[in-house]
Amino acid sequence: MHVTSAFSRSAYGYSPLPTSLLYKTADREQANALERLLRIKRRSEKDTLLVRQGDWSAPLVTILSGWVFRYALLSDGRRQILSLHLPGDTVGLDTLLTGAPTYPIQSASVVTYCWTDHRVAAELVVEARWFRRRALEALAADRATAESTLTRLGQCNAEERVASLFLELYDRLVERGLAADGQFKIELTQIHLADLLGLTPVHLNRVLQRFRARKLLVMTGHQVTLPDVRALEYVAVAAYPGMTRMARSDEHLVTTDAF
Amino acid sequence: MHVTSAFSRSAYGYSPLPTSLLYKTADREQANALERLLRIKRRSEKDTLLVRQGDWSAPLVTILSGWVFRYALLSDGRRQILSLHLPGDTVGLDTLLTGAPTYPIQSASVVTYCWTDHRVAAELVVEARWFRRRALEALAADRATAESTLTRLGQCNAEERVASLFLELYDRLVERGLAADGQFKIELTQIHLADLLGLTPVHLNRVLQRFRARKLLVMTGHQVTLPDVRALEYVAVAAYPGMTRMARSDEHLVTTDAF
DNA sequence: CGAAACTTTGAGTCGGATCAAAGTCTGTGG
């Protein structure tokens, strides 16, 4: 299993994902440290709880393949999916600070991942500035994502939500070389999508039907085709030009060398 | 103007706000460093843009009095208020990482605040571990808030949203000694509240009328009275027991000593 | 004191939820 296999050249030059601890480096020492952190590999089935809420021995999870998500549950069963994580992403960095994750992490597909003891990672945070910086960027990127999701839920109607989510997914997968030509495999059910977007599965499905009829987005099983990305962007963009995309590129505006 | 005047004993013992750089410390060196960071005091009128989106010389803002918020604008004029900041809070920490703020910051009332050059703060982040840790906790707390807001917008109906927001505000103000006995001054218009909750002002107003009739929440002008906090909690809690409150107390579960 | 901004109320509409049932896919065991 190649640690760096998930990556490709991104639109921003050869920049590793900000949300990942998993990246190629020329620095020998860094490479060794990362190698040590990412040594333990695991595999989980679909719909498995990878990390329990409040578990003090919860690991950091760095995804090699498959999709996972974090979620909040309400007492009456409603579920809000808070974040979605794709191959390459490192999940659970808040654990470095709090010692225990605030929200559970679950797999949406079969996943392979690196299992990292958060105490070991925490040590490295103290020792190595490059690692500290890396962890921070990931934390900040998570926050940026949360805030653009906030705008999506607070201000957008169902069509805008669906369109912008699929565009975001497409962008993120293209970054990783996991999508091209408007096509990708989506490791989510419509129920996941509904809980992600704050819609009912029934209504989400109707929006998807409508998009299919308009030839904007076809989702058959777990295969997604965006026949006309521009047109789909227009559906989302009519409301907020580049909300999704702007947030993404801004993550790379890192210039301060603090932390 | 006393730097520490905004604080009082919180429910968690004498713990400074995680979202603030402004706190009392016995450590002489820390106190001096903070004093230096917080030297410049400013005052702004209501409805003033304190920090422009993408401004490379944007400061960190530590609020002494008054309320401010960060927001995202859509091209057709819709506005989502992303976060609300009360006296004691430090706003704009993402600038430490990105060099320029992703979203604008605006005052909702007359505010007095400490103006901190983010480059100076960034230096201290590199030099001083205690400060680094502090900045990080604030960043993590912001993210936690964003995610509980996410759940509110994604899963809750209008009444639940209003109830949980007012409870959150009440708690945060009590922490700071700015509210007691179910009473506080709210430095927001109903339009602000609507943009915070993803509702129209008209509908928000109807919910408030309903709450008043039920003697759950009275908002006259900028004065808020919660005659029956328990009952109001029940409106919010029926859906999610302690969503708001849980997230708050979890912020203090800091045990790892990394960063 | 007047203008502008905000709040309140009313009437009507619509997007998305709910409830229900029929299809379809997936996986498992016989």
Place this chain on the structure above:
DNA sequence: CCACAGACTTTGATCCGACTCAAAGTTTCG
């Protein structure tokens, strides 16, 4: 390899919460 169960998707009918539009009050502030 087929049959069956359970999970997911699709469709239809109906309902209701929240939005829209509009206008009248009220507060705020110059």
